Amino acid sequence: MELTVSDPEDILKISRALSVISRINILKLVAENEMSITELSEVLHMTKANISMHISELENAGLIEISYKNGIKGIKKIIKLKYDKIIINLNSSSSSKETYKDG
DSSP: OEEEEOSHHHHHHHHHHTSSHHHHHHHHHHHHSOEEHHHHHHHHTOOHHHHHHHHHHHHHTTOEEEEEEEETTEEEEEEEESOSEEEEOOOTTOOOSEEEEOO
């Protein structure tokens, strides 16, 4: 799915979410396969708290989807990529604020 943004506030929100390499690495990993906080923590060699903080930023920017599944020790938070392509449109004559496309 594709996300096109042209509103300055939305561009800033997404740019902030992508401004940290750890968040980009998380997005690249969940693009291949949905993963839990624990799995991301193990692959990226980061604490679960640190991963959770980055996941929160990505979720606030609308770049990931969160679901919950039963795990061995309770509920697991599962992270899935929402968009496989992000387009930032800087042309001010663009009539739409955000466009969502499948593809």
